Amino acid sequence: MTLLARFRPLSPLLAVALLMAAPGLGLINAYWSRTVMLIAILSLLVSGLNVVLGYAGELAMGQVALYAVGAYVAGYLGVQFGATNVLLALGAATLAAVLVGLVTGIPGLRLGGWSLAMVTFFLVILVPNTIDILHDFTGGTLGLAAAVPTLFGMEITGTRLYVFILAVTAVWFAIARNLLRSRHGDVFLVLRQSPILASTLGVSVYRLKLLAYVIGAIPAALAGALFSMIDGFIAPETFTFALALSVLAASVVGGATSVYGAIAGAAVLQIGQQTFTQFQDWQLVIYGTFLLVAGVLFNRGLAGLAHDALAAARRRGLLPARPVSAALAVPVEPEAELDRLDGAVLRTEGLSKSFGGNAALREVSIEAKPGEVTALIGPNGSGKTTLLNLICGFYKPSGGSLLLDDDEIAGRAPYRIARLGVTRTFQTPLIPKDMTTLAFVATGRYTSHRVGIAAAVLRLPAFRRGYAADTAESLRLLRWLGIEDLADQQVDSLALGTRRLVEAARALASGPRVFLFDEVGSGLDESDLVVLERVIGAIRRAGGTVILVEHNFPLVLKLADRIHVLSQGQLIASGTPAEIQSDRRVLAEYTGATDEQAETATTKGAQ
Amino acid sequence: MLTVTGITGGYGDLRVLWGVDARVGAGKITVVLGRNGAGKTSLLSAIAGLLPTVSEGTVELAGQDLSGTRAHRRIRAGLALVQENKRVFRGRSVEENLLLGGYTIPGRGLRATARREALEQAYERFPMLRERRRIPAGSLSGGQQQMLAIGQALMPGPKLLMLDEPSAGLAPSIVNEVLGMVAALREEGLSILLVEQRVEHALAIADDVAVMENGRIIAAGPKAEFDDGALIREVYLGRTGEQMNTGNR
Amino acid sequence: MTTVWAGLATGAIYSLVAIGYNVVLLASGTFNFAHAQLLMIGTFLAYTGAVTLGLPVVPAVLLAAAGVGALALLEERTAIRPLLGRSDAHGALITTVGAATILDGLAAALWGRQPLTVPSGLPDRPLELLGGTVRPVDLVLIGLTLLVGVGLHLWSRHSLIGLASLASAEDRDAASARGINVRLLGVGAFVLAGLIAGAFGLLVGARTYAVFNLGHALALFGFVAIAIGGAGSQLGGLIGGFATGLIYAFAARYVGEAYPQLVVFAVFLLILFLRPRGLFGTALERRV
Incomplete structure (x- = not known):
């Protein structure tokens, strides 16, 4: 049945498996496998932003800062302590992301509106400064050469790294999908549209937004840790404001209120950027135009367009219609009583x-x-x-x-x-x-x-x-x-x-x-x-x-x-209704009638 | 004075008005009755050009076609609207509120002669406002705020005044004062479209009546046609008087 | 005292950004993220006028003001107008960031990425004043910013259009019902904010150089100024800007050259945490 089918994401799994096997089968060359890795990493950044922007309705621009945090935490662990285990690196990056998320989210979300956007934007601007201040740990402007990542003694490089990055990305998207396609995702959507309704549902708006923001911070830090493994070198120039904007543009292009839109958006931006290198000077203009046009025209992004196209195809009979949820429970007679309610005074x-x-x-x-x-x-x-x-x-x-x-x-x-x-x-x-x-x-x-x-x-x-x-x-x-x-x-x-x-x-x-x-x-x-x-x-x-x-x-x-x-x-x-009905003062107050008129009204009403 | 035909519209996809016709004669009061949610406020918004979506219909004021124009144009053409509950700018002083009411008076700046004259007239009409000219409008009592709102609406010398439940939340003595003021404005020749829940009060000063239900006008005509009292039962007390008493639980 | 002068001069720029935010916010209810970028374009136009075209100061200032005013108008048309009446509240969040990014990119593409020196036309020799040294250009910048900030504050309370703008900030619908053309008011606010930003391009550029990514830092510190002063308060924004500048200057002087941004960030977080409505704002009760 459809409900069960939703729990089994077969086609995404197949796609991931095929992609993982592609370099080994000689389907893609080194250039494209690197591109795929970069898309995977960018899509992690974008997916985190989608949780915050598309579901909780807050603009967070700090994905790049968290990206830097993830990269440096992973890099520092490897260089300083020889802790090159990739799982350890990812764990430490996640922990750091949660920490930064809490420190910036708690004040940033108090006011709503633009304040989270500004706090996180501030984070991006602070990155070079902070790297410089902490140069003992980060290597400052010179950058940091990361150690070779390992997993249980096995070096994670080349195709292994490729598979590992795809696996981590796939796991994150499974997590995001399961989270967003659940009541939690539905309540996030309510939260974005009506905080009043959300509190009526018993949801603390502030805490749930904070939760979404912290969750969104995690994939960014994971992406950072993964990035540090690709080149084995972490340079401060990576974490620029332009990258922050490209993440935002990818989110809007792919559709912020979707799970897999992040991948589409990341692919468009990453491939576009690599293909049109001669437009480097106009890169910012292009990102900006993406944001402006996407914000004005289709606020649900590529995912929204795909969704609309599917719906149109179903209407025209090109695709089978989605079956209506089948009855699961025992039929209830229309006149049946409700279950007992525990009323309170x-x-x-x-x-x-x-x-x-x-x-x-x-x-x-x-x-x-x-x-x-x-x-x-x-x-x-x-x-x-x-x-x-x-x-x-x-x-x-x-x-x-x-x-x-x-x-x-x-x-x-x-x-x-x-x-x-x-x-x-x-x-x-x-x-x-x-x-x-x-x-x-x-x-x-x-x-x-x-x-x-x-x-x-x-x-x-x-x-x-x-x-x-x-x-x-x-x-x-x-x-x-x-x-x-x-x-x-x-x-x-x-x-x-x-x-x-x-x-x-x-x-x-x-x-x-x-x-x-x-x-x-x-x-x-x-x-x-x-x-x-x-x-x-x-x-x-x-x-x-x-x-x-x-x-x-x-x-x-x-x-x-x-x-x-x-x-x-x-x-x-x-x-009681009878008392109120015969209360002249009430009728006078309520209808504005004088006592006499009220009396006629009640007698007429009673006839 | 005002002729409205076939207004259909609402808020985005949600339609609340379905082909509403209404008219107000020169120097007359037309009262719109109907239960909460019948579409009375939306009708006034549509006439003033403030309803987000109007898909069909025309609005004509004193022979001038206002259909499709935006709110500020309609106010300039001589419409005035006193909205329910959003009476005044609470943070601004009484005098600033009145001056804002006179925003469309021609002449530059706050000290333009015509604006000062209108202000003077408003103070003559409501001496209580002159005494309180410097205090924030938000700290006036409900009745005083209502008077200020009417004073604001009268500043540019409108042709037609629309009032949305001017008596809402006011004490009975003040209700009489406010509605007495409305009747007096008619005597000065102003045409008035009044939405009011206090049926008897409203009927006492009405010339014509329109009854709304579910976004449509279900009855309209001179007051005399509604004089037998059936109206109160029909509109205010509910569907029919019989149902009210025979209804069982 | 030299530190105070430096702080006030930097603060004046932040105040200018905060003033621009507030002008638009008050009249149209939109937060225009790109305002700092308008100021940045102002510095480049001032450079073009004064250096490339070799114009005297006054025509150069007029050119920058007119150019930025026109850009602001264009921004309103493309990034704000299409969103009016849409229920999704954070549309403008995306589109004004987009507009800001386009302006950044255009500046980088047209004028290059290297900072350009903008001549102020004033003598360069520092003055001794109240026990500190200050450049004449900074003094003029501080003075004019105060003048514009206080002027706008008074104007918004003592002119019909100013009142109308306050009224439509309080309740757009009710303002429309008084015959106020709220849409035109919104456009006017964009243009006014653009004109001010452009007119100050020369003075700001003389202090900071014209550089394409100037907008980022200015946007942030302008926002910190708003956070301190309370959104929608012209006087608050003015004071908030100067306060931010002073904090910056003193942190640079006494904590360390690398730290002022971090210190301002900490102050920003603290204010959001302790006084989320700003030091001059008042808490509003939520209404259903």
Whole structure:
């Protein structure tokens, strides 16, 4: 089946094997085998950048600096300690990369935007300076002659080195592929597009970006170590700003949001550079043009173009269509109940929030119980969304407390609150691009049913089980909502009503304790509303705690067990739907009617 | 004064308006009603040229075709928009806000006579703003910010004023004041397009009514046609009054 | 004191870059990575004007200003305009780096890779001032930078267009709804930043030489200035630039010739870590 097929990358393996055997079979000469090695090394640099740029959405220009770190660490170990074992060199380079990644990533990622780009750019500029300062270790401007690399006493040179470099590159790409084609990769994509959605999934934006950055640093250092073995000599002139730009250009040309695009981009740049040596003077202009044109025209690079071409071929029937994921789980009746949910009591006590002296919420105390729907209503600007954002941790309260099962959660980071089982939907659904509906729903389980990075990279049984469970549960939810047929569609192609359903599925997938629905009914037509009513009713019956912020009064009356009415940031009434319906003050406040008009409205409504 | 025909558009691929027609008579108030998410705000954005994607439709103001032009041209042509919640530039002072409102007044620089005159008029209309001219707009109360936003919009002397939920988040007493101001502006001859959730308040000052649902106009006409109260149940309280009470859980 | 003068003169250049970043950032919300490269091209155009064409100072400055202004306009058209309205936020991250690289490459190809001496037209003899020595050209550079920085700061608060630029930085949509042509404002900001960068080409070149990779270091130190001063604050950028220059000069004098970059880098990391909004910036609450 397709899912299993994805775990078996046969054709890449064949390609690598063929390439490895090529010099021995006399298929390629020395010039081309060197070219292949250089492409492999460049593609490592590019692949690391792709993890950071394409998935975490941060620009890191420091691959060249890490490249230098890897080269010098490997070189120094060999020269100084005679530690020429290539595996040792790679290990030490990885360690150094992680270290540099942490030191520069922790401050660089605090602010977002351009600061990581600048910190890493600074690293590149510092390279010659640092090599000079550390000339006792690096040989300064004269360069460093590296020792001959060995593996278990065997000298790694010539064809052996060629095979070794390809093997290391293949292993890295297997790691990158396994990492990026897993929930981790999906969550990286969410992170790049919507940090708010990422924190709702229970992800610490800062830590995950740091993780991506550090992971991206590793192949760069590996590449450096490998490079030091090719020529046996490390010269400071290698680690130039122009190289940093060529890495960036290769990433953009190949497509930053792809795994193998890095190889294509690296090949284009490396071969281009060797072939058009007479254009050396114009090299920078060419790189710059690549960046400018690629950035403006096709922001998904060669990989994106290939992807589009494949899709077009499938549409025209030139290629067999991709089969829809087959049903894995037992069929679920549309009317079936949800599994039991472990609802929690959410309570606010005198919760207040002001923005620069303007009170948006004043002393609001409400309680939402498991197995009940608690509705918040009130005119626009009455503070409903502010209350919701306080509960989720997007705002810090100015006063009062916020309790989840008697634990104070006020002021905690959004991702921590999400991890405690508080999930939400958004007034305008937050839907990422480049992701199928199924994968999007499954991201809801990222922190609640976590599969470690190591398990994903090594495709351990835990990963396979987790992946299968994610898929089965997501499909089950989609089927339950009656939209199973959309599982393989791009989630950002869905209509508004379906987006709301998909968001509800995403929220349900984590098996949360408290649900916050923000204006879930707005912009929906009748049939969508019916499904949503059923969803909310089912969550309530399953024992979940539901907080509903809603304008649609009939919907609220139908669904809510308790209604709280906000006005001017204050709670003006609380009660059952019947009580609220007969509360004149509420109607007056809510519709702006005078008491008399409100009365006519209610009596007319009751007729 | 304003004639809108067949506006279709939204945000990128997401369509929120489907062939919307609307008109505002000279010196009249047209009220747009509809639930949250019905497309009222998007309609105002489309008229002002601020909706990211408009694929079809025309906008005509006082006989001048504004279709396809960008926002600043439409403001220069005499449109004014008071957006919901984004009322004022919070970091700038009250006076700077008013001067920015008068950005399109011809004449060079902050001290141009026409601009100073408009400023003086705004202060006469809202004496409370004169007292607070130097303080940052962000520290005004909600009602004061709303008045400032209206004052800003009036600075260039527009032909048509569009207001998006001017009463949102305001205390009832201030709501009356704001909507009273809107009615007074009509008496001065201004044409007004009003989006308002407080149905009764809005109907009290309306001349014409348009009702939106799911990005379409489902009913439009003179206020008299909506006077029987069915409107409140239909639009505000939901699909139908019966459903509201017979609905079971 | 000589060290202070040296620091202030270098700092003035960083301030200029920070000012250029801020002008564009305020009016169009874009961070123009290539601004330092515009300044670099300014030094070469000043060289061409003053040396190759043998023009007097004023025409040479005008030529550089006009040339760089036109380049900035071209950059806006090709690297920024096509991205407007696109949801992917980091498009400009790539395209402005691309534009910067093209400018680097063009400078290297047209003027070569060797540094060129740009004559300032001012006497070369150092002056004794406040207990230190300083070249007249540096003094003029410091003075004019202060003038431009403070002038822009005041102008942005006391002119209609300045206010409009602050307003559109705060909320582009709301600014459009007031009849402000935000797109034109953005283009204007690019051109203004280009004109300033070009006009200073002669003075900057006289201090640093005209060299094709001048932009890299300037971009970085200009960004450090922004980090110190807070993004979008003209006054902050001005002070941040001078502060960076002083740190550089004192590190070179007292820590060692090879170390100033490392010291500035350490300060940069510290500031990002401790005061991520800059010393003059204020923390903003995130809104959903």
